[in-house]
Amino acid sequence: MNEASLLETLKEYFGYESFRPLQKKIITSVFVGRDNLVIMPTGGGKSICYQLPAILLPEITLVISPLIALMKDQVDGLNANGVPAAFLNSSQEEADKEAIFQKIDRKEIKLLYVAPESLQFVDRFLTNGKISLIAIDEAHCISSWGHDFRPAYTQLGYLKNRFPSTPMLALTATADKATRNDICRQLNIPNAKKHIASFDRKNLSLDVRQGIKRFEQITDFLKNRSSESGIIYCLSRKNTEELAAKLQRKGFKAEAYHAGLDHQERSQIQDDFINDKKQIICATIAFGMGIDKSNIRWVIHYNMPKNLEGYYQEIGRAGRDGLPSDTLLFHSYSDVIQLQKFASNARNQDVQLAKLDRMKQYSEALSCRRKILLSYFGEYLEADCGNCDICRNPPEFFDGTIIAQKALSCIFRLKGAEPIGTVIDVLRASQNEVIRRNNYQELTTYGIGKDISWQHWQQYLIQLINLGYVEIAFDRHNHLRLTEQAKKVLFDNEKVPLADIKEVQAQAKTEKTTIAESSLFERLRKLRLKIAREEDIPAYLIFNDATLKDMEKQRPMSDSEFLMIEGVGRKKMEDYGYRFIKEIIAFSKEKRETKKPKKTKKGSSLEETLKLYKADLTVEEIARQKGVTRNTVFTHLMKLYDEGKNINLKRYVGKSELKSVKKAKKKLDNPNSLKAYFEHFEEAISYENIKMSLKILEKE
Template sequence: MKETVLLDTLKEYFGYESFRPLQKKIIESVFKGKDNLVIMPTGGGKSICYQLPAILLPEITLVISPLIALMKDQVDGINANGVPAAFLNSSQEEADKQAIFQRIDKKEIKLLYVAPESLQFVDRFLTDGRVSLIAIDEAHCISSWGHDFRPAYTQLGYLKNRFPSTPVLALTATADKATRNDICKQLNIPNAKKHVASFDRKNLSLEVKPGIKRFEQISDFLKNRKNESGIIYCLSRKTTEELASKLKAKGFKAEAYHAGLDHLERSQIQDDFINDEKQIICATIAFGMGIDKSNIRWVIHYNMPKNLEGYYQEIGRAGRDGLASDTLLFHSYADVIQLQKFASNAKNEEVQLAKLDRMKQYSEALSCRRKILLSYFGEYLQEDCGNCDICRNPPEFFEGTIIAQKALSCIFRLKGSEPISAIIDVLRGSQNEVVRRNNYQELSTYGIGKDISWNHWQQYIIQLINLGYVEIAFDQNNHLKLTEQAKKVLFEKEQVYLADVKERKVKAQKDTAAITENSLFERLRKVRLEIAREEDIPAYLIFNDATLKDMEKQRPMSDSEFMLINGVGRKKMEDYGFRFIKEIIAFSKEKRETKPRKKTKKGNTLKETLNMYKRGMSVEEIAREREVAKNTIFTHLMKLYDEGEEINLHQFVPNSELKSIRNAQKELDNPNSLKSYYEHFEEAIPYETIKISLKILEKENLN
């Protein structure tokens, strides 16, 4: 497939002028008929890897997707881009299914989304040759090594036997090496080309805090995030409800979401969140896999996840539009114990416990968190990331032998019969029930550490565990016990160096805080929400936040300028451009901006196109040289024409078609709508020709 065709399709339907890393390589492999395994982080652009080929391939593309909510979201999104798509699942009426089958027979559908449990509906009418591509989303679900194994996925191995000449594209956001190999084996695609994208989501800030006074910490976290969407993940249903209730009492639009709610209630909560009616979801991990919302600005883990894959996937739901977003993880040993209990009943207990251990090590780390996270997936950073709590506030080490001796002596006096919380209570001289009931106030170590905060004591004792002086007896209610090595500190004057624990403050992110109510961005959000309600689709499917930010920065005031915005394709420009441009013009008039706008990259890109045009290069040559879509170059030339440059637009339009469009301009009810002309000529004249002709006629009319 020619590169210019791919780039034109990318701009026309998805609004982007260039591919992200690996996308083009994967798409070209699909057109060669090869099987592929794609490991690409959430928000990395996996969907385009099969949606774009589906537009250009002759037959239907079958997409296996695990959740009904995810299917509906993706179908709504791709339909909004002008690509015909549908989904089939067990919840639909028979008449609805038959209507979809008829559309498939008439070749009116390019993408068909199906749940693995519903494959029997498809099997009866699809034969080899009628399916151009099979895409399997969330492919890690097929592997028992994966973090979210689903038995229904195990049947998918038959697809390659059923459609031997059809390429299979397996996609997942998270999979370690063992899981990757198992996916290929289970799907019968042993020779699949593996494409592993970078897992480095630089826009995500990473932070871990001790799990004490969590609600107070969450309240502080949310102070400057009044208008932002976020998810708080909890281990239990009860916690989601209690937390949502507390947040509501503080004035936040929060809801609890878990598997115990009935289907209709869950769907309503999810829809409210997607449509920005609700701001915060307190959820068990049942929530999120079906969410494609691009403007989630933060994710909090109220409890520790059971493995790094799940944690990475869940934090990956923040900042999918590429804007700066925050993640916060609360860590406590109570969570570790609870997760160990869950793992002990699982079939792959050993694997789960090993992965939980890695999760615990990440939480306790005193080095760059992103390095730890990326190395787990086989990717290595040379430098520290600078965007995690450790990098923002690196620890300083101090000679902490006396502190260590106090803690170790206390554990010794308690005879290894208490967990970390009771030890800290004794050290700080607390007078709670545990202390009084056991007469711990009589111990010589009672109150010897009252000058150190509870939080600091917890951190120091965790360091002593990591240094090997203390161990946790998980089988004895999490009691702390001394190791042989502790004797060297207590009796042999061995020195201990501890990391100085300072209260770490999250630095404010430029893009995520303090958005003024009447900023252009906020006004564009309101326009987007109005359109979303009218069309009954999620707001981010109109345009994501990053596209609105680009509109705010560039302030397009014509169709041609609007088409230069990243994320604006032809159909969305036709459907929504007028309303956004109208709001931008109104905002600019109100502000009475007299200062000339600074030259931006868009201005430079126009200059580049102009220089190539003056050198006599054709539109096709300029597009190929600049690696952008052909219609982008046409948009550049029209903009330059507006600015008074010597651009001969007549060379791109036959005289007969220009004459027809001139006549139509007098006849049409809505002569300002491109769509009106396109339908008037029954699609015989391309959009690009209509746009250029109208630009020529615009200048004629002015003259």
């Protein structure tokens, strides 16, 4: 598949001019028939890696997805972009399923979403060769090493055996090394090409605070965020209900969400949040996996999560549109005790407890939090991020190079085969059973750190893990191992700054300015919400916040300009362009009227068009003289008409056309969609004439 064709499809259906990092590489790999494992953070553009090939591949693409809400969301989004997609699950009536099967037989569907539990529904019609691609979304659910293990996923290994020549694409936002290998093994794709995107979500601000007076801190945090959507994650159902009730009493549109509510109630709450009818959801971790809402501006963890994978995935639900967003984590000793109780009942208890310990270390860290998160997923960040509470208000540091060299040398001598406790015991010359049994007293590093207390060594080693010099092998009994970065300290004398353990400074509060109610962004947001209510779809499926921001910046006033906006494809331009352009023109006009009149530039493009119009030139003559297209001339004339200039649009629209458009306006289900008129007239009336007719009718 050539690059021009891929880019054309990307713009046509998804509205983007270029691919994000790794997307093109993954898509190309799919087209040559390879299996692939994709580790890409939430909001990184995973879905395009299978949705775009699905449009171009000859047969259907099968997508395995864990949640009904997630399927519905994705299918709605695809249909809004003009891509035929459907989903099958146990909640549907037989008649609905039969209708989908018939569409598949007629090759009218490009993507079919199925829950792993519902695979038996598709067995009856899918044979090898009838499927062009199999995509396994949330692939970490297959692994017991993962943070969200789902038994139904373990049956998916049979798919590769049944469809050996069909490429498989396994995708997840979070997976450590052990989980990645386990996914490939269980899906029977041992030779899958691994694509690991950067986990660095620069737009997310990271903040961790002690769990003291949490409600007061939350209301303070929300003070300047009255129009923004956010999620507060809690450990228990009771917490979600109490917190939602308290926030409601303070005037916030908050709602509790947990597994104890009935299905209908949960669906309603989720829909209200997606459609911006509710601003805040206080939820257990059951909430969010099925949410594709791109304009969640903040995420708060009322309690500490049980592991870094879950934490990273949950904060990743904020700022999926790439705009600045905030995260806040509260932690306390009682949270740790509660989570330890949960972990002790799990079948992989040791792994869960070790990962909880790592989460605790992150919460208590004294070094850049983004560095810690990235190093956990095997990514090294050179400089501190500047966008976390530690970077904004750093502790006191000292030159800890010698301490680091002692610790790293000891791990090296132990051949990466011992956990943190044994490493400290060797450094401090302890005499216990493990030391004697393994003859560790013979090592050259035995006792080289006896002048430092056990607790301090623990803190220093945690800092070295957080800085990316050491990693914990969870699938190898939590042994400490050196990373590539450690060589720089051991052999190149790289300096290691360590935080003074006694100096833990207070965390700074992040302040944020509110978006002015009078901004164009706010006007476009309100228009988007209005259209969303009319069409009964989530607002972000129309355009996400990043696209509205680009509109605010670029101020498009014609179809061709509107198509240049990031996130606007052909179908969305046809469906919504007219109303958004109209709003932008109205806003610009109001701003001009409130400002002091400025002298217009001599010979400006609009002024030239007006001059030529007054000279009785035809549209074709104006276009030729100015060296522009007919469409640009019509756009100028309509803009001048909006500005109140003496333009007679009836010169270009016949009486019969105007009458037809007037009739259609009363009849059509969606009288605000240009495409609806265009299709109604079976393309007999041009887009320009429809737009001009609507403008004339509007004024009349």
